[in-house]
Amino acid sequence: MSAAMHVHPEVATTHEVHHDEHHVHHHNETFISKYIFSMDHKTIGKQFLITGIVWAIIGGLFSVLFRLQLGYPDQSFPILETFFGKWAKGGQIQPEFYYALVTIHGTVLVFFVLTAGLSGTFANLLIPLQIGARDMASPFLNMLSYWFFFLASVIMFSSLFITTGPASGGWTVYPPLSALGQASDGSKLGMDLWLISMALFIVSSLLGGLNYISTILNMRTKGMSMTRMPLTMWAMFFTAVLGVLSFPVLLSGAILLLFDRNLGTSFFLSDIVVNGEILPNEGGSAILFQHLFWFLGHPEVYIILLPAMGMVSEILSVNSRKPIFGYMAMLGSLFAICILAFLVWAHHMFVTGLNPFLGSIFVLLTLLIAVPSAIKVFNWLTTLWRGNIRFTVGTLFAIGFVSLFISGGLTGIFLGNSTIDIHLHDTMFVVAHFHIVMGVASMFGMFAGVYHWFPKMFGRYLNNTLGYIHFWVTLIGAYLIFWPMHYQGLAGMPRRYLDKSSWVSFSQFGDLDKMITVVSIIVFAVQLMFVFNFFYSIFKGRKVTTQNPWGANTLEWTTPIRPGHGNWDGEIPEVHRWPYDYAKDGRDFIPQTEPVGEHESKH
Amino acid sequence: MQTFFIVAILVLGFLITFQIAKASEYVAVLRGEERSRKQSNKINAFMLLMFLIIGLIGVYYCNEKLKGKILGAPASDHGVLVDRMLYITLALTFVVFIITQVALFWFSFKYQESDNRKAFYYPHNTKLELIWTVIPAITLTVLVGFGIFYWFKITGKAPKGAMEVEVIGSQFKWEYRYPGKDGVFGKKYFKKTDEAKGNPLGQIWEDPANHDDIYIAGEDLHLVVNKPVKLIIGAKDVIHDVGLAHFRMKMDAVPGIPTTMWFTPTKTTKQMKEETGNDKFVYEISCDQMCGKGHTGMRGTIVVETQEEFDAWMAGKKPQYATVMDAAKPAVAKDTTAVKPVAAVLNK
Numbered sequence: 001m002s003a004a005m006h007v008h009p010e011v012a013t014t015h016e017v018h019h020d021e022h023h024v025h026h027h028n029e030t031f032i033s034k035y036i037f038s039m040d041h042k043t044i045g046k047q048f049l050i051t052g053i054v055w056a057i058i059g060g061l062f063s064v065l066f067r068l069q070l071g072y073p074d075q076s077f078p079i080l081e082t083f084f085g086k087w088a089k090g091g092q093i094q095p096e097f098y099y100a101l102v103t104i105h106g107t108v109l110v111f112f113v114l115t116a117g118l119s120g121t122f123a124n125l126l127i128p129l130q131i132g133a134r135d136m137a138s139p140f141l142n143m144l145s146y147w148f149f150f151l152a153s154v155i156m157f158s159s160l161f162i163t164t165g166p167a168s169g170g171w172t173v174y175p176p177l178s179a180l181g182q183a184s185d186g187s188k189l190g191m192d193l194w195l196i197s198m199a200l201f202i203v204s205s206l207l208g209g210l211n212y213i214s215t216i217l218n219m220r221t222k223g224m225s226m227t228r229m230p231l232t233m234w235a236m237f238f239t240a241v242l243g244v245l246s247f248p249v250l251l252s253g254a255i256l257l258l259f260d261r262n263l264g265t266s267f268f269l270s271d272i273v274v275n276g277e278i279l280p281n282e283g284g285s286a287i288l289f290q291h292l293f294w295f296l297g298h299p300e301v302y303i304i305l306l307p308a309m310g311m312v313s314e315i316l317s318v319n320s321r322k323p324i325f326g327y328m329a330m331l332g333s334l335f336a337i338c339i340l341a342f343l344v345w346a347h348h349m350f351v352t353g354l355n356p357f358l359g360s361i362f363v364l365l366t367l368l369i370a371v372p373s374a375i376k377v378f379n380w381l382t383t384l385w386r387g388n389i390r391f392t393v394g395t396l397f398a399i400g401f402v403s404l405f406i407s408g409g410l411t412g413i414f415l416g417n418s419t420i421d422i423h424l425h426d427t428m429f430v431v432a433h434f435h436i437v438m439g440v441a442s443m444f445g446m447f448a449g450v451y452h453w454f455p456k457m458f459g460r461y462l463n464n465t466l467g468y469i470h471f472w473v474t475l476i477g478a479y480l481i482f483w484p485m486h487y488q489g490l491a492g493m494p495r496r497y498l499d500k501s502s503w504v505s506f507s508q509f510g511d512l513d514k515m516i517t518v519v520s521i522i523v524f525a526v527q528l529m530f531v532f533n534f535f536y537s538i539f540k541g542r543k544v545t546t547q548n549p550w551g552a553n554t555l556e557w558t559t560p561i562r563p564g565h566g567n568w569d570g571e572i573p574e575v576h577r578w579p580y581d582y583a584k585d586g587r588d589f590i591p592q593t594e595p596v597g598e599h600e601s602k603h
Numbered sequence: 604m605q606t607f608f609i610v611a612i613l614v615l616g617f618l619i620t621f622q623i624a625k626a627s628e629y630v631a632v633l634r635g636e637e638r639s640r641k642q643s644n645k646i647n648a649f650m651l652l653m654f655l656i657i658g659l660i661g662v663y664y665c666n667e668k669l670k671g672k673i674l675g676a677p678a679s680d681h682g683v684l685v686d687r688m689l690y691i692t693l694a695l696t697f698v699v700f701i702i703t704q705v706a707l708f709w710f711s712f713k714y715q716e717s718d719n720r721k722a723f724y725y726p727h728n729t730k731l732e733l734i735w736t737v738i739p740a741i742t743l744t745v746l747v748g749f750g751i752f753y754w755f756k757i758t759g760k761a762p763k764g765a766m767e768v769e770v771i772g773s774q775f776k777w778e779y780r781y782p783g784k785d786g787v788f789g790k791k792y793f794k795k796t797d798e799a800k801g802n803p804l805g806q807i808w809e810d811p812a813n814h815d816d817i818y819i820a821g822e823d824l825h826l827v828v829n830k831p832v833k834l835i836i837g838a839k840d841v842i843h844d845v846g847l848a849h850f851r852m853k854m855d856a857v858p859g860i861p862t863t864m865w866f867t868p869t870k871t872t873k874q875m876k877e878e879t880g881n882d883k884f885v886y887e888i889s890c891d892q893m894c895g896k897g898h899t900g901m902r903g904t905i906v907v908e909t910q911e912e913f914d915a916w917m918a919g920k921k922p923q924y925a926t927v928m929d930a931a932k933p934a935v936a937k938d939t940t941a942v943k944p945v946a947a948v949l950n951k
């Protein structure tokens with residue numbers, strides 16, 4: 001009797017070990033094959049996530065540095081000189097340094113964090129688990145996809161340490177500035193490294209994307225028809241389609257730019273006299289690059305947003321204990337966004353001298369995209385309506401996502417209207433718009449995903465209290481930082497100005513800039529706290545003791561608590577219904593694996 | 604020292620938070636996870652409601668504090684259209700903003716988990732979905748309609764008799780050219796550019812149309828009030844952008860591809876000084892396209908004045924061609940070094 005009592009606390013753990021030992025693909029794994037050159041989609045997902053986190057810390061730190069400059073343009077911070085030497089002479093951030101910081105901040109957050117770190121992580125982790133597959137269509141290409149990303153990261157990172165500094169022409173790297181070393185130090189070696197790094201990154205995205213598409217199309221388990229897939233899967237699918245069709249265009253732009261830089265071609269260069277030096281190039285078009293860039297660039301913002309939308313749909317539904325409202329409409333709007341995303345790129349170019357008639361077509365198509373966006377918002381709201389909502393940290397981040405998406409989407413309607421965009425283009429208004437709608441909102445989607453699926457990734461929970469603090473400070477901070485920024489933009493204050501004091505028209509926001517800087521430092525500190533929580537909880541977090549901690553319907557929660565390579569012990573379960581049967585016929589939830597009962601009501 | 608302090612405080616704050624967080628997890632386990640989960644659920648639901656209320660107050664407060672610092676009255680005819688479009692959009696989006704944000708946070712609060720409620724199985728409703736597809740679509744059509752109408756007005760052809768000025772950007776300054784008495788700009792070719800010889804724009808001196816063109820640099824650009832002006836915009840090295848916040852106008856300056864924009868300034872600089880109560884007021888040209896390390900300081904200034912004032916100013920200007928020829932003549936006759944001082948003056 002007493003022996004039995006002693007054993008009791010260990011039951012949970014022995015149970016797990018038991019599962020672990022029954023991998024389906026049970027090969028002898030070494031440390032290297034298991035954690036480094038792993039072909040297990042779950043491990044690859046974690047690799048993307050952790051690399052993304054590292055980049056997010058770097059990118060975030062950069063933003064703190066340039067916010068210091070913006071908030072306190074005349075103050076000297078000797079510590080900066082200690083760390084950065086000539087880049088921060090006299091403790092003041094030099095213009096070259098400022099522009100390098102902004103450029104790398106933008107690049108790594110858009111591409112390395114919110115593309116690789118977001119869809120790389122969750123497409124890898126969730127696709128096989130939610131469609132019922134043992135792994136990706138090609139685990140090997142999947143592994144390559146990560147290692148190309150890693151290589152791209154190494155090159156980008158190394159560009160931070162060269163004498164002339166990294167690329168510094170903005171994340172959009174418009175030539176001729178980015179093509180001419182004479183015009184800017186950042187356009188010397190740093191720019192070549194940037195382009196090479198991006199080319200490798202694009203290869204990584206393509207390998208990943210093709211894999212996601214073929215896996216979703218071909219490897220769904222029995223009964224998992226396309227319309228029985230969770231919305232996360234649809235979102236990942238459309239994300240991959242967007243990437244596969246648009247990244248090659250950026251690749252071509254990057255390669256042509258490399259040619260212009262190093263081989264004397266004139267794709268983007270014409271009629272240039274730089275610092276008194278007359279260049280021979282004639283006949284190129286600087287605007288052509290912008291078309292190539294934004295043909296990816298606009299879909300890219302949806303590549304960043306769609307996975308977040310998908311995860312938010314899932315998390316909101318699970319935690320309101322209600323089906324997602326309007327599954328088909330959600331799917332249709334994802335599809336519409338995916339198509340329209342390809343047809344609006346020139347709204348970034350209204351004032352480049354674009355033909356006004358062409359401009360008006362892009363106004364129409366751009367504002368059209370607000371319709372599916374609105375549908376999604378209303379459907380999320382209705383999903384919450386008459387639910388029974390559990391505020392897990394993931395849920396809160398999902399709710400925060402919706403709030404931010406509304407705020408930022410609405411300012412898009414200003415910018416998409418070319419008449420208003422004449423005034424607002426390239427001002428702080430644009431910075432506010434895209435940070436809210438893309439930057440912060442997608443971050444929220446990503447956090448929601450991390451908090452929600454952490455138990456599946458590591459068999460442990462993140463600390464809740466730290467999670468709640470993380471959410472509240474980040475939400476409040478995000479609004480404090482970016483909401484007032486719209487006003488600066490309305491005043492016409494250009495973006496990428498590092499000191500407004502010499503301007504009569506834009507120098508009236510000194511206090512505001514200080515406030516924003518202070519808040520961003522606090523928000524950054526709280527993100528570090530999240531990172532701490534993340535790594536601490538991997539090893540010391542509360543253990544997951546039940547297979548399905550959130551009471552969710554989807555397949556990933558039918559795997560063992562710590563699934564091995566191959567995901568399910570024994571057979572892959574068969575699917576009998578859509579994933580959103582919550583609160584149906586008086587039952588809290590009905591997993592997808594449960595056959596439809598005889599007397600069950602139809603929906 | 605200050606930095607050290609801040610870091611110390613952050614670290615300390617973090618350690619304390621972490622200890623509390625750890626402790627609260629133990630407490631939760633001891634007291635029963637279900638119970639503490641329910642409690643934190645209530646707290647968070649309440650906080651969401653508070654966030655809505657305080658947030659909306661914050662939006663109002665922010666507007667009160669900052670609305671005086673933006674826009675000001677537009678100083679051009681196009682600016683009036685831009686502002687009108689902006690306020691129409693603002694009104695519509697504000698309504699949507701309030702409705703959706705209130706619904707989001709109110710539903711979150713109202714439908715927080717409770718033992719007495721069962722979630723309502725409500726997977727779809729075609730009629731509702733149709734309504735909120737059609738209403739946004741109609742609203743947006745209205746916005747697109749207004750927008751395109753104004754857009755064509757603004758980007759349409761400049762009226763006959765508009766004054767023309769060329770604006771050229773380069774790292775990190777603005778230069779201007781007036782066509783002179785003949786009203787025609789002489790031809791340019793970038794390979795003719797030679798700052799040292801007084802030809803910073805690459806004018807082709809063989810073209811007689813160039814002989815009366817007035818080159819202006821390092822001083823204000825002068826425009827005439829209530830007279831349409833068409834700017835012909837170019838760049839020498841990288842892309843810049845002519846940003847005119849008070850006129851609500853903006854156009855990129857692209858090397859190799861001239862662009863244009865036109866508008867009618869409706870207020871003189873003097874009037875604006877009175878209106879804004881700021882005797883330092885000046886129309887500024889801000890470079891709005893990232894163009895290198897000096898981007899922040901790429902500032903030009905504009906004076907808007909009456910026709911008489913403008914004519915008086917213009918009367919004092921000498922065509923660049925004459926300046927260059929005057930400089931060249933004695934140089935040919937006497938010694939070649941005489942060119943240099945003139946070139947140095949021109950370079951300033």
Ligand code: HEM
Pocket residue numbers: 172301302304305347348366367369370373408409410411412413415416417421424425426430433434437438439
């Ligand atoms: C209602 C929907 C939206 C509309 C109508 C819209 C419209 C626009 C327009 C016209 C611009 C160009 C502004 C300018 O440079 O002058 C812009 C910029 C931007 N938008 Fe949106 N947008 C919408 C939603 C989104 C979403 C959902 C995202 C991201 C997920 C996004 C991300 C961005 C980014 C990153 C930029 C700035 C890029 C840069 O110049 O650096 N937008 N948006």
Ligand SMILES: [Cu+2]
Pocket residue numbers: 297298301344345347348
């Ligand atoms: Cu876009």
Ligand SMILES: [Cu+2]
Pocket residue numbers: 843844890891892893894895897898899901
């Ligand atoms: Cu500039």
